[in-house]
Amino acid sequence: MDKRIRHAGLAAKVMTAAKAAERVDHGMTIGMSGFTGAGYPKAVPQALAARMVATHERGEPFRVRVLTGASTAPELDGALARADGIDLRLPYQSDPELRARINRGEMDYLDIHLSHVAQYAWFGFFGKIDLAVIEAAAIMPDGSLLASSSVGNNKTWLDLADKVIVEVNHWQPLELDGMHDIYYGTALPPHRKPIPLLRPDDRIGERYLRLDPAKVIAVVETNAPDRNSAFAPLDDCSRQIAGHLIEFFRHEIAKGRLLPQLLPLQSGVGNIANAVLAGLRDGGFSGLSAFTEVIQDGMLELLEDDVLSVASATSFSLSPAGIERFLGKIDFFRQRIILRTQEISNHPELVRRLGCIAMNGMVETDLYGNINSTHVAGTSIINGIGGSGDFARNGFLSCFLTPSTAKHGAVSCIVPMVSHVDHTEHDVSVIVTEQGLADLRGLSPRQRAKVVIERCAHPSYRPLLQDHFDRAMHHSRGKHTPHLLQEALSWHQRFLDSGDMRP
Template identity: 65%
Template sequence: MPTFDRIQYPGFQDKIMTAEQAAALIPEHANVGMSGFTGSGAPKEVPLALAKRIEELHAQGKEFKIGLWTGASTAPEIDGALAKVNGINMRMPYQSDPIARQRINEGSMQYCDIHLSHVAQFVWFGFYGKLNVAVVEVTGVLPDGRLIPSTSVGNNKTWLEQADMIILEVNDRQSMGLAGMHDIYYGTDLPPRRKPIPMVKPSDRIGEPYLRCDPNKVIAVVPTHKSDRNSPFKPADAEFVQIAGHLIEFFEHEVKKGRLPANLLPLQSGVGNIANAVLAGLNKGPFENLTAYTEVLQDGMLEMLRTGKLASASATAFSLSPEAEKEFTENIDFYRDKVVLRPQEISNHPELIRRLGLIAMNAMIEADIYGNVNSTHVMGSSIMNGIGGSGDFARNAYLSIFMAKSSAKKGDISCIVPMVSHTDHTEHDVQILVTEQGLADLRGLSPKQRAKVVIENCAHPDYRPMLKDYYERALKTAPGKHTPMLLDEALSWHQRFNDTGSMKP
């Protein structure tokens, strides 16, 4: 096989091979750490070759599965392909693939849903056993063996350090203009030797632009030429625009009250169409010279960087539509000094989130009248995606905001309920709830005060009378008056949906 011009380290020349050859080196029952965060920077060839190998082995009556660890969700080439052939025993820390979701909910795949800031340190602590293999996409290999990271960093630093064996995918579809955009911090340590992380603003660079790699652990180098697989974002619908409007009005109020500076505080935004709608609203809003410290840089933040509304953005990965990815690549020199990509143990670090004073905006599946939020489960027992980084940010942010439409499934589901069917974020970590109906500011309120504000401001009109009726009866008959609850009715809405297909009576 000929040499590959992005593989400049001489010691890797004799390790260049096909994806099929590399996949054959991954042992059964191995814990495999793969790169990738929301589809960006994921290996493109080796996982597909591994899935094909597993399918062939299963056809021969042989059992073969791996433990799959990543940064967060990945592309169909990883989660979808490996789940389809039932090749994953344990998945962590986050997924959003429909085939993987089906495997998890039918019970054929184990899933450990983890705060994203915890993953790297828990692997270092040895909580999850040994990491056997790392499969990491990079943009290039320097003459001294250091690696130019790709469009995501995620947990790649930890995978490269902890794995016994390393497989590199060197993808020449990724722009060499990415070189210098990353900031890989090697100053973390195990307790009790930890020291404060030297960062005071989102744009600070505290590490190195390249990933270190022990060349002796590299067992294969696979040249690839494939683009990232991120989904396009849908245009914002009317409800999303209304949510954005409520938030911007709230921010203006907080600035007038002196609780936020004129350029707000660093923004954190979850992934998805609702988040992009809020960013689009901010791009048209009155605030200037904004900054972002978040997990993923989406289309909305890219647009804000172009217009100058956003001065800088720190993240661990891109999550761009195909159109935005093309625009970014064509103008990468413009973005290089405005964007910093970091390991997710830094992008999601609770100490830094608290220190920088973030405004955290994340989506939810449902909230209850007392302010508890479910962001992971449908009807209590079926996983949707996972908690991701929302918990990292919610508990430590200056402002903790959760957003959703007030109803779903054409009105058959209320996203404001008497009691959430699964709790990811307790009332203690939730300050602001927003739906298209309005905004509920829960700061400093007792549970009974929160209930009234949530029902009045966030509930859909079709469900508001039912919620009021439930609360008033609970207030009269519940044995405790601090958080009045009718235990025999609290989850009856969810049960009614399971039984009839609607939460409505």
């Protein structure tokens, strides 16, 4: 019996991915592991996609509903999308083929807050969960699972699914053992109790995912890496955005509104986020903590440099260099990284109580601080809201970061009115571009518009925004939030018509 499959009964259920895929039926609702390209099943989805294609060629339907933790990878989302095998997908995605099919109306997509997924499943809002397909690093002697590089919603899928397929991935290091914290204390209303987590480094759960061996219909062995993409080198724009935010943190410390150790950090993924993390390191900060969703390259560096003492998350999102760094010092990182279920990592009450500083990207903001983080021109989904809303609504500070323009200046990321609203003005504290930082706290809508135009808009768009606002002030019947409704989305329409928001 392989050292990774330590339960005799489950070792007897080892089979090929193709054989396992034969146990999936048309119309099933499937909970799959995976969160931001980590810890997703690698083989069964591809075998299932091949079976779907063959079924479609016979003129028979074969589509399933796919629920995950967040985005996965081409081996899962891409393969099933190309096979026209997904009827419904939730809650977050980033695969180009999947996105294209969603935006062509060929499949349904439900974009919801990540903290809602597990509880909605328990409430029965998604119907019965027929099958869970979960990647694990190992199966323990009692049948429980050593989770791999993400936890996500795995606990919920294993608890609720009628049947389970386990992929045991030999690429995932066994040294992950001890990094996970799986909390089983949640309950349905009205029987909920307080979650006993007081600090980001608290451990409140178990090392392994519970699994009823009687549910398992197949075990598949794999040896395949997580999706990983190299981050682009930090550019001047990202560094400037990071510099404005770091300067703001210093200002808040001087005012006594933040401690020198700040508060637990939540950070989105990408160049700007890594630039902010690098700025914290270069700025002499220490004793920081993170209560976030994903561990990325920048956080590994902060942990190594002792700038960050602990990082609590539900998954990794590492470049190839980051994976090499992690594997090379995994014993060190195991003492400083905690991987939790996403119903804990994104829990609104914990975010509020811990006082997280939320730092997330956006597509655009309007003059009053409403944020669009998911759509192009109001209709085409990009990826999804993810967990940004969990932290924006409940964090101590809610910061949204973006370059002031896109498409080589043809698009302004500061617009008169956003074409889609993900985060309302009530949930936004700070907006940052490479031009500057607008602190919106305590400001009325008209005051917000003034600082957003002055401090965040690109110079080529600033006069246009000021002109729009001045005319809105003059012609608007209501001066609380001035709008020219007939022009509110004219910038977006102009871009669709001409390829440039500028007249």
